[in-house]
Amino acid sequence: MGRKTAASTAKGKEKRLQRKEEQQRIRDAMIVVAEANKLENPLSDFSVFQKYNKNGIVANLIYKKSVDLNEFEKNWLFSLLKRNMQLKYEQCSWGWNEAKKLEELFDESARYLIAKNANDNSYLGFSHFRFDLDEGIEVLYCYELQLDNHVQRKGLGKFMMQILELMAFKNNMKKVLLTVLKNNNYSKFFRAVGYELDETSPIDDEEATYPYEILSKVNKRLAPTLTNSGATKSHIHSHSHSHGHSHNGHYCPGHHH
Numbered sequence: 530m531g532r533k534t535a536a537s538t539a540k541g542k543e544k545r546l547q548r549k550e551e552q553q554r555i556r557d558a559m560i561v562v563a564e565a566n567k568l569e570n571p572l573s574d575f576s577v578f579q580k581y582n583k584n585g586i587v588a589n590l591i592y593k594k595s596v597d598l599n600e601f602e603k604n605w606l607f608s609l610l611k612r613n614m615q616l617k618y619e620q621c622s623w624g625w626n627e628a629k630k631l632e633e634l635f636d637e638s639a640r641y642l643i644a645k646n647a648n649d650n651s652y653l654g655f656s657h658f659r660f661d662l663d664e665g666i667e668v669l670y671c672y673e674l675q676l677d678n679h680v681q682r683k684g685l686g687k688f689m690m691q692i693l694e695l696m697a698f699k700n701n702m703k704k705v706l707l708t709v710l711k712n713n714n715y716s717k718f719f720r721a722v723g724y725e726l727d728e729t730s731p732i733d734d735e736e737a738t739y740p741y742e743i744l745s746k747v748n749k750r751l752a753p754t755l756t757n758s759g760a761t762k763s764h765i766h767s768h769s770h771s772h773g774h775s776h777n778g779h780y781c782p783g784h785h786h
């Protein structure tokens with residue numbers, strides 16, 4: 530094999546050091562995520578955001594872990610999701626798979642922000658989100674934001690995204706991430722409330738086209754060098770997903786990138 534020159538040894542050392550640093554960073558990120566997952570109620574820090582009163586809606590915002598949802602709530606949120614999304618899923622290559630969606634919705638790591646009518650206690654909308662690692666980075670992944678038809682376009686969706694961002698950034702997540710289908714107007718909503726194409730969003734080429742894109746909002750306080758499109762200088766690929774979905778946050782048959 531010959532002898533190693535001083536230069537190549539130094540290079541190897543540098544690489545080993547980099548790898549070590551990356552591994553340490555991922556271990557630290559896992560701790561940050563675990564801490565957030567332990568919280569009894571991350572909403573309790575933001576009392577002003579537990580009530581929405583605007584455009585004819587008076588709502589209470591509550592936080593629940595999936596394991597604390599009752600049967601009525603489970604049925605309600607699944608039927609709302611189905612009403613809002615089934616057609617959109619069917620119109621793209623994902624298709625609609627109820628069993629997988631149910632599994633995803635009620636996974637132990639799922640967290641919920643729920644909006645209820647303050648006058649009659651009826652359910653208005655929800656966000657399913659998780660504190661998780663995505664490509665080695667600690668994130669709040671917004672899996673779903675779903676509002677009942679009669680309360681859409683009244684500012685409640687924007688308000689709920691603000692709450693997710695507050696919970697994410699207060700608990701040291703580096704960004705809020707979400708997946709949107711390209712075949713729909715709601716990506717305009719996310720762009721309107723400040724989301725941009727994330728660096729992990731797949732890019733169409735001759736071999737594959739993707740029906741979705743990944744958008745994000747970065748925690749500027751924590752990651753001055755992390756941008757949606759540029760990422761850190763040394764981007765970390767940890768492949769450390771503990772859950773079954775590909776990193777787009779939804780089940781998506783046939784897409785593993």
Ligand SMILES: CC(=O)SCCNC(=O)CCNC(=O)[C@H](O)C(C)(C)COP(=O)(O)OP(=O)(O)OC[C@H]1O[C@@H](n2cnc3c(N)ncnc32)[C@H](O)[C@@H]1OP(=O)(O)O
Nearest residue numbers: 613673674675676681682683684685686687715717718721
């Ligand atoms: C990660 C995911 O969950 S992707 C799936 C998203 N969910 C859905 O598509 C389900 C059906 N839709 C909904 O539940 C809701 O309409 C949401 C969540 C998409 C948006 O919440 P809303 O409360 O309706 O939006 P909100 O009133 O806060 O809108 C804020 C701004 O976003 C933009 N916007 C919202 N909806 C749309 C739309 N359909 N088309 C274009 N722009 C939109 C507008 O600029 C709007 O401001 P304006 O009303 O002053 O013009």
